[in-house]
Amino acid sequence: MSARGAAAMGDRLAARVIPCLDVESGRVVKGVNFVGLRDAGDPVELARRYELAGADELVLLDITASSDSRGIILDVVERCAAELSIPFTIGGGVRSVDDARMLLGAGADKVSVNTAAVSDPELLDRIAAAVGSQSVVVAVDARRRDPEDPAAGWEVFTHGGRTPTGLDVVEWCAEAVRRGAGEVLLTSMDRDGTREGFDLELLRAVTAAVDVPVIASGGAGDAGHMADAVADGGASAVLAASILHFGDVTVDEVKDVMDARGIPVRRDVGAA
Amino acid sequence: MTRRLRAAVLDYDAGNVRSAKRGVEAAGVDAVITSDPVVAADADALVIPGVGHFGTCSRRLRERGLEAVVRSFIAEERPVLGICVGMQLLYAGSDESDEPGLGLLPGRVVRFPSDAVVPHMGWDVVDVARPDPLLDGIDGRRLYFAHSYYAVPDAIDHVLARCQYGGERFPCVVREGSVVGTQFHPEKSGAVGARVLANWVTMLRSEVQA
Numbered sequence: 001m002s003a004r005g006a007a008a009m010g011d012r013l014a015a016r017v018i019p020c021l022d023v024e025s026g027r028v029v030k031g032v033n034f035v036g037l038r039d040a041g042d043p044v045e046l047a048r049r050y051e052l053a054g055a056d057e058l059v060l061l062d063i064t065a066s067s068d069s070r071g072i073i074l075d076v077v078e079r080c081a082a083e084l085s086i087p088f089t090i091g092g093g094v095r096s097v098d099d100a101r102m103l104l105g106a107g108a109d110k111v112s113v114n115t116a117a118v119s120d121p122e123l124l125d126r127i128a129a130a131v132g133s134q135s136v137v138v139a140v141d142a143r144r145r146d147p148e149d150p151a152a153g154w155e156v157f158t159h160g161g162r163t164p165t166g167l168d169v170v171e172w173c174a175e176a177v178r179r180g181a182g183e184v185l186l187t188s189m190d191r192d193g194t195r196e197g198f199d200l201e202l203l204r205a206v207t208a209a210v211d212v213p214v215i216a217s218g219g220a221g222d223a224g225h226m227a228d229a230v231a232d233g234g235a236s237a238v239l240a241a242s243i244l245h246f247g248d249v250t251v252d253e254v255k256d257v258m259d260a261r262g263i264p265v266r267r268d269v270g271a272a
Numbered sequence: 273m274t275r276r277l278r279a280a281v282l283d284y285d286a287g288n289v290r291s292a293k294r295g296v297e298a299a300g301v302d303a304v305i306t307s308d309p310v311v312a313a314d315a316d317a318l319v320i321p322g323v324g325h326f327g328t329c330s331r332r333l334r335e336r337g338l339e340a341v342v343r344s345f346i347a348e349e350r351p352v353l354g355i356c357v358g359m360q361l362l363y364a365g366s367d368e369s370d371e372p373g374l375g376l377l378p379g380r381v382v383r384f385p386s387d388a389v390v391p392h393m394g395w396d397v398v399d400v401a402r403p404d405p406l407l408d409g410i411d412g413r414r415l416y417f418a419h420s421y422y423a424v425p426d427a428i429d430h431v432l433a434r435c436q437y438g439g440e441r442f443p444c445v446v447r448e449g450s451v452v453g454t455q456f457h458p459e460k461s462g463a464v465g466a467r468v469l470a471n472w473v474t475m476l477r478s479e480v481q482a
Contacts, residue, residue, distance in 0.1 A: 011437050014395040014414060051462065056395055081290045085298075087416060087460045107290040109418075109460065132324025134391045134418045182391050182420075211386070213393050236389060266395040266414045270463055 014266040015230045016056040016237035017254050018215060019244045021046060023092075024063050026072040030242060044079045050244075051086050054251040054269045058084070059112070059185070059239060062092030063160070070099075074106045081107020089137055091185075100127045104135060112137040112185055115158040118165055118172070121179060128180025137215075138181035142169040142202055143189040150201035161189050169202070170209045177210045184214045185239065191219025195243065198225060203233030215239050223249050223257035230263050277301040277476055279353075280315035282342075284332040287321030288459075292355060295459030299469035301476065309337040316480050318345050322357030326381060326421065327369025329357045339374070345451075346376055351476050352451045356419055359446060359453030368421055376448055379425035388438030391420045396435050398444055398456070404432045406452060406471045407445060413464045415456035417444075422455065450479055 022029050027041040039045055047058050060080070062073045077090055090103050091112030100111045111131075117124050117138055128136050141161045146152035154169035173184050186206055188199035198219045207214050213236035216229035220240040229235040243249050255265040281292045283305045293303045296319060303319070306312055320342065322329045333339045345352050354362055361373045366381035373381070384390045395414040400407050410433070417435065422442035425431055433445035435455065444455040445468075452472060458465035 010439065012397045013392065013437060016394050078290075081288075082294060085291075085295065085460060085462050085465060087418070087457075104288065107288060109288060109291075132328075134323060134393065134420065183393065211389055212391065213389055236394065268413055268464065 012264050013236075014056065014264045015235075015258055016215075017054070017226065017251050017265075018057045018059055018237050018239045019050045019055050019251070020059040020061060020217070020239050020241045022061050022063050022241065023073065023076060026076055029063070030245065043076050044083055047080050047088065048083050050251070051084055052269075054255065054266070055086065056266055057086055057237070058088040060088060060090050061112075062090065064092070070102070074102065077103055077106040077108050089185075091137070091139055094127075096123070097126050097130050100131055100136075104131055110135045110137050110183070112139045113181075114139040114141070115163075117176060117181075118156060118158050118167065121175060124176055124179040124181055128182070133180050133182035133212075136181050137183045137185050138173070138176035139185040139187070140169060140173055140176070141187050141189055142199075144199075144202075147190060150205070154202055154205070157189060161192075170205050173206050174209050177212050181212065183212055184210060185217060186214055188218035192217075193242075194219055195221030197221060198229045198233060198235075198238075200228060200233045203229060203235055207234030213237060223254040226254050227258045227261045227263060230258065231261055277316040277473070277480060279303045279317045279319050279476075280312040281305045281319045281321065282312060282333070282338050283307040284329070284336050284338055286329040286332055286357065287323045287355070289321055291457075291459045292319050292321040295465070295469050296353075296473070298466060299473040301473055307336050307338070309341045312338060312341045313344065317351035317353065317476050318342060320352065320354040320358035320361065322355060322359075322361060323418070324357065325368060326357055326360055326366040326373070327371035330361060330369065330371040330373060333361070342374065346374070349450045351479055353472060354451070354453040355459070356455060356457060359455050360419075360421065360423060362446065362448075362451065362453050363423055363425075366421055376451060377423075377425065377430050377446060377453075378427045379423055381421045381423050383421050384438040384440065390438070391418055392422075392437045393418050395461075396437060396456075398433050398435055400433045401428070402432045404445075404447060406447065406468070406475055407433055408471050409467050410464065410471075415444075415454075415458065415461040415465055415468070417456045419455060 156167040216235035
């Protein structure tokens with residue numbers, strides 16, 4: 001259902017603005033340009049800053065290549081859980097029910113599964129059965145089969161966007177949801193890093209096909225793009241990294257623009 | 273100087289117990305995460321977190337001997353706080369499962385209509401239906417929800433606040449004597465959620481010391 005449809009039913013659920021932190025060996029990678037950070041590489045301090053700045057939720061993506069780093073990311077998750085009072089998702093390298101349990105047990109609210117779910121779709125059934133769908137996000141990296149023609153569809157890529165799978169994005173999203181994913185984190189590889197705006201055709205195709213919330217990712221260049229993803233793409237949430245990290249736009253400014261376009265947002269972040 | 277109160281956060285593989293512990297500690301009580309009925313029975317108050325499946329939560333609570341502790345708290349009018357599925361468990365049952373709930377509150381738990389985006393996930397507005405000190409500073413504020421089922425009460429006197437989603441209005445704060453439930457996650461709802469927990473702790477102090 002589109003945001004407009006929801007509003008017509010009298011719903012007021014806020015569109016979520018979600019900063020994404022890429023974490024490698026326990027440190028934030030990609031530049032972060034916040035004034036006054038004691039340690040620009042500490043994901044926990046940055047997460048806390050984003051909470052205070054009005055972020056509705058956070059995604060931490062562990063991009064550590066080696067598999068012997070579980071202890072490091074678990075420590076980050078535990079410290080985030082101790083510091084944050086907003087929800088956060090942890091993704092990257094979730095390959096088993098045990099991985100999911102461990103990360104949720106350390107204090108994450110959701111786990112995001114990408115490559116391992118494509119290799120073994122039943123993994124989603126098993127994780128959802130163990131922890132509940134509301135804690136399972138399927139992350140999907142999508143690339144247009146023909147850059148000029150959305151009618152040609154989108155292909156699922158895995159392994160951080162390096163490996164084509166042949167799978168159709170819309171079909172895979174629908175299957176992942178059927179198997180128990182409670183949310184879709186949908187990244188347009190074509191737009192990622194371009195700042196040209198989200199792939200709205202991709203968003204519309206996926207939000208029409210699934211009935212769970214879809215988080216739009218890849219291509220945010222300004223606040224208007226994020227409002228477009230919700231109002232025109234049907235997204236429930238927008239994810240952004242560099243434009244927020246570099247201070248090109250603040251969470252508040254994104255919400256100002258959404259608010260001006262009639263999209264419900266959470267403004268009252270302070271104490272009552 | 274009064275002694276510090278202690279809450280037992282029930283650990284039955286059904287929720288983010290760390291966040292619940294952090295939340296009630298920040299509100300000014302000591303908290304212990306436990307799956308031991310003896311430890312739980314000794315606390316001043318119980319916190320029942322709960323995410324996931326109603327039937328799984330209900331079964332695990334019973335299998336670990338914790339349901340009996342919750343029932344004794346209810347019978348003795350000692351404070352209990354149920355969060356999310358922890359609140360839903362206070363009702364008789366859910367369409368999600370044949371497992372029974374605790375049956376303290378009249379009503380059933382049902383799924384959102386199929387034309388809504390489900391789970392209901394994110395920050396939504398809480399409307400106070402019945403003024404209560406528990407809700408001081410909360411009316412019209414946004415708190416964090418993550419659920420696919422909601423309660424349909426058979427009576428309204430226990431409903432302190434409602435939310436609306438998928439065209440449905442449903443209870444999001446309930447209270448029956450010393451037992452309180454919230455459909456949202458106060459421990460994940462920033463400063464506004466912290467206010468709910470602080471209000472609960474104030475209630476706790478007056479009840480425990482009364």
